[in-house]
Amino acid sequence: MKQIIIIGGGAAGFFCASNLDEKKYRITILEQNSDVLQKVKISGGGRCNVTHACFDPRELVQFYPRGNKELLSVFTKFQPGDTMEWFDQRNVPLKIENDNRVFPESNSSQTIINTFLNEIRNKKAEIKTKCSVKEIEKQGEQYLVKTSLGDFQADYIVYTTGSSPKSLKIIENLGHKIVDLVPSLFTFNIKDQLLQDIPGTSFENAEISIPKLKTEESGPLLITHWGLSGPAVLKISAWEAISLAQSKYHFEIEVNFISRSVDDAEEIFQSFRQAHPKKTIGQSKIFDITNRFWQKILEVSKVDLNKQISNISGKEIQNILENLCRKKLQVTGKSTFKDEFVTAGGIDLKEINFKNMSSKILPNFYIAGEVLNIDAVTGGFNFQACWSEGWLISQDLNNLEI
Template sequence: MVYKNRTFETKIYSIRLMKQVVIIGGGAAGFFCAANLDENKYQIKILEQNKDVLQKVKISGGGRCNVTHACFDPQDLVKFYPRGEKELRSVFSKFQPGDTMEWFESRGVSLKIENDNRIFPESNQSQSIINALQTETKNKNVEVITQATVSQISKTEDQFLIETKSGNFMADYVVFTTGSAPKSLKLAESLGHKIVSLVPSLFTFNIKNPLLAEHPGTSFEWAEVSIPKLKLEESGPLLITHWGLSGPAVLKLSAWGARLLAGENYKFEILVNFISKSIQEAEEDFINFKENNPKKTIGQSKIYNVTNRFWNSLLAYSKIDSEKQISNISKKEMQILAGNLCEMKLQVDGKSTFKDEFVTAGGVDLKEINFKTMASKVVPNLFLAGEVLNIDAITGGFNFQACWSEAWLIAQELNMR
């Protein structure tokens, strides 16, 4: 009997010796960090302010979850990050998209690489990713506490006191993966971190124009969009929406120009090249087609890679009769058409969030983070990952990859302590 009591006392003592890790934020970075921590060394808690965890994972990629991107060279991968390129080189050299794929596939989630190199679960369901993360954390006895809004974090001599509406928690290590909500950034600021002000990234352009208004849903395989005043230019697929322009070309432009566009109050002029050809090339194509098809009407002429409906609307916009024979199109009319196709001037007046995948530029200053471990240089035993940092990427799975890689680094560092 005495022996059993002593054994019990020894177990209690060993539990008390285990360090406490509290992860603030139940998103991609928070869960991935917890899923990679050593449960024999740490007692792990995840505090999430909402009723549900992993909400961005659930809605990303239209509910399919764009897990990562098939770019396996860290030097190439960092080029997709308008902010954080330099800092992420070392991070991705330790954990990159290939490692992410291996991690999920080894836990029963089959992944697929699509034609544009985005990576999704074979199931086409974000729940597959959520299940893998939740199963792994459950196996590690991670305690997940929802509706636990953190109101204050205080640093004692060797621990943290975390105050929430659900009660207070003590932690030896705090992992801060809250996302970029202003209230969360104020907590980081209260601990001594410098915050780079937030501005939206990854947004679509609001444009009121009669030509666009007639064609929501029309897409262009490869277009060029530039902002001459700011010397910004991007290319890629383009989409006309009910409110203006979207698609990768616009989203990339919004990401790289996030701060400059905020400075313009989202009112600026853009030039759109719907066919990614110079005016001279467009005119040459027109002349060649005209020589070979002189009797065709201009409205029936398939000269450029645009839809027939858009082409006829462009003719009306350019004040050219669609029934006119192409042989009768004057040089001036040809030049007007080529100009509207290759250098269409449009006035942007505002922005719209891209679907539900809101991304911001700004957050904790990167100079205050040790990117070998993701540890704070300001507060000992504090680690940060995900959108709370002044890091963001274009659409395509890159923002998630930064979360996976940063969270993995934190777990490896703690596991070695």
């Protein structure tokens, strides 16, 4: 029997192992932490956002700032529908939420972890935790994996370590080119009077742009203690991860809190003013925003809350609309989004054969997961890439003539 060593006990490594033919291979998983599947455990606030209900590969790749071209062929072979069917066959019911994110019906990531551990047990695969890989040496047809728990011989290696600098160094020493790591999916640190004292204020659909980079995103937005977060911010941080790292996270953004043009907003304001001339501006519910935020807008626009709306001057209206629809804010840093740390960068994609996720440089060596220069926006997409890549590797290994 041939020996497969899977280095990294995360999503991609476990999905690959779960689909391997145990009659053909001895399978050993090496994990440097004391627990396997740690990211699966904390994903989706402990519920595990398994995948995203997007079943057209061409649409699906639009959620990947890096790797979208390469993943198209991968997703035509295994996509979210296949993931859902895979769990269904193992009696794990999944549910699609309103925003198309997919979770186990149990609302517990432990359900997903137990499913994998069960599959691995059935395949008599061995899991070695607290096993830190120091070096990999090519020895003829085989590989010698040197670890903190001794040396392992491997006929095939599946490298699914995640994006730790140490694991990238190991594979760089074997001849692979590494694209520098930068954070992706982060929130913006902003100190501005408009955002002060109102954390937790959210907007269902805001628009955010970075004028210098000529880029914009829309979606839900959230004011936090340190600045701005929410899907709109996370999306723009992922797409512009490299440019924003180069700017050392100091840049200007423009926010439209109500997703309406200044002209549209002015029309809404004027028609409200005609209908309710005697109302005070502070008590007027003109736009779909919270009272706290409206009063903050008026404060920043230097408008007296007790003024009747009919007495608001043209200049005051313009100030209000500028702050609502075209507010410029200075970003002075970033904060990691929860514990679900995602990086851009990793192994150069030109060196991977995406038909089977094999290395073009190292024979009998497969690579998947976040160690590659592939990343996605939040919503189950990073896991889907892991499942699809892990599945391709297992199918290729299962079909080898040994």
